[in-house]
Amino acid sequence: MKSFLEFLRERVNTKDWNLWFGTLRFDGVDEERKIVHLVVGNLFVREWIVRKYGRVIKRAVENYYGHGYDFVVDFENLGEDERKPGPLVRKKPLILSTLNPNFTFENFIVGEENRLIYSASLEVAENPGIYNPFIITGGVGLGKTHLMQAIGRRMMENNPDVKVLYITSETFMNEMIEALKDESMHRFREKLRKKLDVLLLDDVQFLMDKRWLQNELFHTINELMNMGKQIVICSDRNVKELRGFHERLISRFQMGLNLSIKPPSYETRRRIVMKFAGDHSVVLTNEMVDYIAKNITGNVRRLKGAILRLCVSQETDGTLNFQKMVDLISDLLDPLPRCGADVDLITKISRVLKVDPNLLTSGSRKRELNLLRMIGIYFCVRNLNIPVNEVAQLFKRSRTSILYTLNKVESMKNDFEVRSILSKLEEDFTGEIGGFAG
Ligand code: ADP
Ligand code: MG
Numbered sequence: 189m190k191s192f193l194e195f196l197r198e199r200v201n202t203k204d205w206n207l208w209f210g211t212l213r214f215d216g217v218d219e220e221r222k223i224v225h226l227v228v229g230n231l232f233v234r235e236w237i238v239r240k241y242g243r244v245i246k247r248a249v250e251n252y253y254g255h256g257y258d259f260v261v262d263f264e265n266l267g268e269d270e271r272k273p274g275p276l277v278r279k280k281p282l283i284l285s286t287l288n289p290n291f292t293f294e295n296f297i298v299g300e301e302n303r304l305i306y307s308a309s310l311e312v313a314e315n316p317g318i319y320n321p322f323i324i325t326g327g328v329g330l331g332k333t334h335l336m337q338a339i340g341r342r343m344m345e346n347n348p349d350v351k352v353l354y355i356t357s358e359t360f361m362n363e364m365i366e367a368l369k370d371e372s373m374h375r376f377r378e379k380l381r382k383k384l385d386v387l388l389l390d391d392v393q394f395l396m397d398k399r400w401l402q403n404e405l406f407h408t409i410n411e412l413m414n415m416g417k418q419i420v421i422c423s424d425r426n427v428k429e430l431r432g433f434h435e436r437l438i439s440r441f442q443m444g445l446n447l448s449i450k451p452p453s454y455e456t457r458r459r460i461v462m463k464f465a466g467d468h469s470v471v472l473t474n475e476m477v478d479y480i481a482k483n484i485t486g487n488v489r490r491l492k493g494a495i496l497r498l499c500v501s502q503e504t505d506g507t508l509n510f511q512k513m514v515d516l517i518s519d520l521l522d523p524l525p526r527c528g529a530d531v532d533l534i535t536k537i538s539r540v541l542k543v544d545p546n547l548l549t550s551g552s553r554k555r556e557l558n559l560l561r562m563i564g565i566y567f568c569v570r571n572l573n574i575p576v577n578e579v580a581q582l583f584k585r586s587r588t589s590i591l592y593t594l595n596k597v598e599s600m601k602n603d604f605e606v607r608s609i610l611s612k613l614e615e616d617f618t619g620e621i622g623g624f625a626g
Contacts, residue, residue: 192224196248200241207319207445208237215262217253224249224259232311234261235304284384285354291337297463299456302331305447309335312445313342316386316418319445321409323421326449329489332422335449336388339420343386351384357394361401381411385418392423397432406437419444452488457481464492468499475544476513482535483521494520514542524616533574534582537564540616541609549584563606565590566597567613 193214197205211233215225226245228234237245238261249257293313298306305324312322322339324332340352355363367376380387387408395401412419423430426448427441452460458481465472472480484491494517501516502508524536538545541560548561561583568579569590580590600606 192248192252195252196245199244199248204241208233208241212237212261217257222253222257224253224257226259226261227264228261229264230311231263232307234263235307237261239304284351285340285388287337287341287352287354288334291334292341293338295463296331296334296338297452297456297460299453299459301450301453301456305335305449308445308447309339310342312418312420313339314346316343317416320413321419321421321441321444323423323427323441323444323446324449325423325426325446327451327486328424329487330449330451331488332424332449333390336390336420336422340386340388343418350386352386352388353380353384354388354390356390357392357401360389360405361394361398364401364404377408380408384412387412387417387419389419390422392421393425393430395433396425396430399432399434402434402437406434406440409437409440413440451486454481454485457485457488457491460488460491461495464495465498468495470495470499470502471508472498472513473510475546476508476510478546479510479514479544480517483539484517485522490520510544510547511542518542533568533572536617537567537613540613549582559605560609562593562597563609563613565593567610569594571614571617 191214193212197209200209211229213227215227217224228237245259249259293306293310296306308319308322309324312319324335326332337354340354343350344352364373364376367373389405395405409419421441425431427438427446430438458477461472461477461480464470465477480491480494484494497516497520498508498513501512505512521539524539534545534548538548541548541564543557543560547557548564552558565579565583565585568574568582569576574582576587576590580587583590585593597606601610
C-alpha cells in the first residue's frame, strides 16, 4: 500500500512538492485523537504548507485514514540551524548601497495578515538562493521596501563579506543610460552581474513598457540566478499586471516565490501607531491611538506621517489633546467612508464634526459637546431618516431623550451656530446618500 506521503504527493503539483514538501516527514498517527503528525524543519515552510495546502492535506488525511481525522505539522529544529557562532572579529560589511537603518526585521510589526510574508523574508535572508527570485508585491506604503532592505541588512549581519546591492528601477535606468552614453556598459554589467551576491531591485513596475531596460534586466537576472545569487524584487503591481513586460521576464518571476503584502489590520495599525509614537516620544491617549488607527487605514507611510506631525507639534507646543490632534492630521485621514449599511455612522459624524467619537456618545454635558451631539442626533433622524430607536442605540440614549432632542434642535434651528453645524454635516454627506429629504 502507498504510504501517506506518497498519497499526498499525488495531490500536490510537482513544482510545489519539490519546493515545499521536500523536508516533510511523516511522524505517526495518534489513533486515539485521530491526528496525523507531520514534521518539517523550517518554521516558514510549515506556515506556508498549512496556509496554502491545509485543505488539500486535510482532505488527503480524511481520504487516507477516514472521516474525522485531522493533522498537525510540527516544527522540529534539525540542529544545524542553531545560531552559528559568529566570527570572533566582526568585519565591517562592504557597503554597496545605503540601506535605511530603520528598515529592519525588528522594527517591522507583524500581524496575522503579514506573518507569512514576514517569515518568508526572514527565510530568504537566512537561507539565500532557495526562493529565487523572491518577489514582494502590494500597494504603496505597505512595507515592501522595508522588508526588502531588512533582508539585505540581515544578510550583511550574518556575513560581512556578502555584497548586497539595493537599487531602485529608476536608478537602474539612469545608470544604464549613463553607461550607454560614455560607452561603459561593460562596467555597468560587471557591477550588476559579477560584483554582487544579492540584488535587491525595488519598484520594478517602473520598467513597464521599457523593453530595452527589461532586456538588460533579464540577462542580469539570468546570470545572477545561474550563479545561485539571491534576487529580491518589489513591485506595486501584481506580476500578472506588469503591462508590457517580456513574457520571459514574467516567467522568470513566476519561477520564484511571489507573495503579496496585505494592508495592515486594525489591530496591526494600532500597534504600529503605538510603536511609532513610542519611538518619537509622542504621548497619545488610548482614544487618540484608536482614532488614528481607525481613520488611516490603507497606507503605513501616511500613518507614520501623522505621528511625525504630532511629534513636531508636541515638541514646539508641549501638550497635545484630542482636538488638536484632529486638526493637525485631518488632511492625512482616509476620505470619509461612503454612507452605506456597514458604515459606522458615529465614526463618520465625529470625523465631520472633528470630535472624539467616544465623547459624542458619552454622557458628558459640556456645552459645546452637548450641542454637537444633539445636532448629530437630529441629523440622523431628520436628514438620514434613521428610525428613532436605532439612533437611540447609536448614541447610547433612551428613546425619550432622542425625542426631546429633536424638539429642542427644532426650536434652535434659526440659531446661526446650529445652522452652520447642520450644513457642515449636510455638505459632507450629500452626494453620497442621494435624495434624502433635507
Ligand atoms: P512600500 O515600499 O511598500 O511603498 P515602505 O516599505 O516604504 O512601503 O513603507 C512605508 C513606511 O511604513 C516605512 O516607513 C515603513 O517602515 C513603514 N511600515 C510599513 N509596514 C510596516 C510594519 N508592518 N511595521 C512597521 N513599519 C511599517
Ligand atoms: Mg517602496
